[in-house]
Amino acid sequence: MTKLTSKGKYGVKAMFELAMQEGTTPISLKQVAGHQGLSENYLEQLMGSLRRAGLVQSIRGAQGGYLLGRTPERITTGDIIRALEGPISVADCAVEDGRVVEHCGDPEGCMAKEVWVRVSESIANTLDSITLADLCREAKERQGMYYI
Amino acid sequence: MTKLTSKGKYGVKAMFELAMQEGTTPISLKQVAGHQGLSENYLEQLMGSLRRAGLVQSIRGAQGGYLLGRTPERITTGDIIRALEGPISVADCAVEDGRVVEHCGDPEGCMAKEVWVRVSESIANTLDSITLADLCREAKERQGMYYI
DNA sequence: GGAATTCTGAGTAACCTACTCGGTTTTCAA
DNA sequence: TTGAAAACCGAGTAGGTTACTCAGAATTCC
Numbered sequence: 001m002t003k004l005t006s007k008g009k010y011g012v013k014a015m016f017e018l019a020m021q022e023g024t025t026p027i028s029l030k031q032v033a034g035h036q037g038l039s040e041n042y043l044e045q046l047m048g049s050l051r052r053a054g055l056v057q058s059i060r061g062a063q064g065g066y067l068l069g070r071t072p073e074r075i076t077t078g079d080i081i082r083a084l085e086g087p088i089s090v091a092d093c094a095v096e097d098g099r100v101v102e103h104c105g106d107p108e109g110c111m112a113k114e115v116w117v118r119v120s121e122s123i124a125n126t127l128d129s130i131t132l133a134d135l136c137r138e139a140k141e142r143q144g145m146y147y148i
Numbered sequence: 149m150t151k152l153t154s155k156g157k158y159g160v161k162a163m164f165e166l167a168m169q170e171g172t173t174p175i176s177l178k179q180v181a182g183h184q185g186l187s188e189n190y191l192e193q194l195m196g197s198l199r200r201a202g203l204v205q206s207i208r209g210a211q212g213g214y215l216l217g218r219t220p221e222r223i224t225t226g227d228i229i230r231a232l233e234g235p236i237s238v239a240d241c242a243v244e245d246g247r248v249v250e251h252c253g254d255p256e257g258c259m260a261k262e263v264w265v266r267v268s269e270s271i272a273n274t275l276d277s278i279t280l281a282d283l284c285r286e287a288k289e290r291q292g293m294y295y296i
Numbered sequence: 297g298g299a300a301t302t303c304t305g306a307g308t309a310a311c312c313t314a315c316t317c318g319g320t321t322t323t324c325a326a
Numbered sequence: 327t328t329g330a331a332a333a334c335c336g337a338g339t340a341g342g343t344t345a346c347t348c349a350g351a352a353t354t355c356c
Binding site for chain 1: 329330331332333334335
Binding site for chain 2: 343344345346347348352353354355356
């Protein structure tokens, strides 16, 4: 069914990479893209969205690069997906943050919407429950599997 | 984020309509499409998929139409979505029925896949937990809201 | 026999995704 | 001070996908 776009995939991979390399020295796009096998040009655009959302901090100029915007414990995969793909909702006629985004003609709601709302909520709950710290911990448990 | 395609939306609406009108007389596409505000031509194609999945039964010729393939208690929204959109998975590098559909280069799996698998499972669980009978009951509780 | 209906396959316009590319700005290090 | 390394930005685009339409064939009731 409905696929995640590659924005989300790339974003999670890139953020995971930053989390794994966490330290004081910024990590360049070239490093992230190279290590994860992503297009550097494309990733550049995505980093812009992540930066505007406060998920990463950028340092320009030579020896510049990116750092996490806050600790890995406080960044969830939901944060990343929302920054790159917008509100988590499988249909426009559903809700986000309790607000109805769009009606489908019926002023009082429709049964199909019920379904989309429940699905959207379960996706959001799942994504919000996974932090970068969780992913790093699991990755370290399975030795040598830093690839993502 | 990731939107459901209109196939899934139309499918759920059409199946809900059939469930609400459940009886012995077949219901024509024209009726379903008209009542739900869907394109008859397009819906025609979708009904083919639903029929091949056994979710509806068709009767050709004059006074023909469609009937549910089994009772509303035994048809879930997951069945409908799978019939129309294929396996429920947000990324190809995830699993369906416990089988890995595609690897992402890393022979032992990757952390991002963990995320996609969990999300896919939560979507599937939610969709599989909602039957047409549930939707009909809820619709009848909220009087006059048969639209979907 | 004619009308109503499903079935089938081909075709297509519009949109979206996943990029590329060229150029600018910033900053470090020698 | 200068050159290189990097982030930043906006425009452009090929290819794929979606959401259809359409024409015609097959089936069945009245």
